Amino acid sequence: MSLQTILPRRLPSRPSLLAIAASAATAPRRSFFNLPGGDGSGSSDSNAQHLTATRTLPYASAPLYDLIADVDSYHRFVPYCARSRVTHWSPPDAHGRRWPAQADLHVGWGGFTEVFTSRLRCVPGVSVEALSRDDESASSSSSVFKSLVTRWSLNPVASHQPSTEVHLSITYQFTSPIYAAVSAAVSDKVAGVMIEAFEKQAQERLASTRKL
Template sequence: MALRLLPPLRASIAASRIASSASRTSNLSRPFFTLPGSSPTTQSLTATRKLPYAPAPLYDLIADVDSYVQFVPYCSRSRVTRWSDPDAAGRRWPTLADLHVGWGGFDEVFTSRLRCVPGVSVEAVSGSTQPGGGGPDASAVFRSLVTRWSVKELAGLPSPSTEVHLAIDFQFTNPLYAAVSAAVSDKVAGLMIEAFEKQARQKLGSRRKL
């Protein structure tokens, strides 16, 4: 893993800019961060949007990991390095990818194991999801990092309508990292799903708002 810690002044300015640009989030939640000296705990962020598109094209956008660099906040590069065997429909899905991410003063390369459930969810896992975290692909900043996108068709609303849900679970290797990134981390899920909505409008066309 490559880690570059930005100078304190630049990190502070970056966090301030991100916080000021994130006034519009959706169903966002965050827990209290661990205090210095305590054991790192898993923290969770979530965001949800209802979008006026069918689930299938939205899922295809989520599964197109190579395109994340075009719209995902803090992602400077994304590259799928391994694909699944063709499924019954002859389609291959990403199973491993490298993501270059800068977040709250950190700049790092993550190797993520991808789990695709076609038409339902895409999960990216770095490190270990077992108690204590760690693992061959754990980073210097995160003991574990799990990002899960899911789509669900909405009944009772004008068709087509889909709920897009984003959940991020992460555990820092050191509680001090939580304090450094506190001004940024609680905005991440909302900014990511807002960026995804803009990508959907660009790729799938503008529709009515739900």
């Protein structure tokens, strides 16, 4: 409010395992990033899974933060995101700027499509966090995730300007062990794919601003 020199690979056209598992339930709206990865069964927070990825990019932190906070553009580079839209904005800050406070993402994988909703917390220049919990949704019984927190954070590298360390953290629990089981083979790759996609977006958008 997940980075790449290689485009993320597209999924095969045949239905994915996650799509097959999802056919057992309807899931009209949920959290922010619908990407594979999961925990086992159970409702305890101790079952939550945690993924991270980090890149150091040759750009100042301010323009990188603007890219991360530009949620309306996520469909241009976030893997499997077909549409992205900010639905609520924060009040103006001291500089008169509004930041995204809630967003919907339309995510498709194989034959499986959902609209995911999340509350956003923006700390300008520092981090963008997307949060969602199963018990906050009116359709909680049909959701994919019990909880999902995605956090992007930036840390300028003082020894090599302009340069910024970009860190992505994803913490999540599935509502069903079925989702966890069918996604286990790819869960560890999710954060890396997302941060690589962001790296490519940064290269395309910010290359002309880089100081040589």
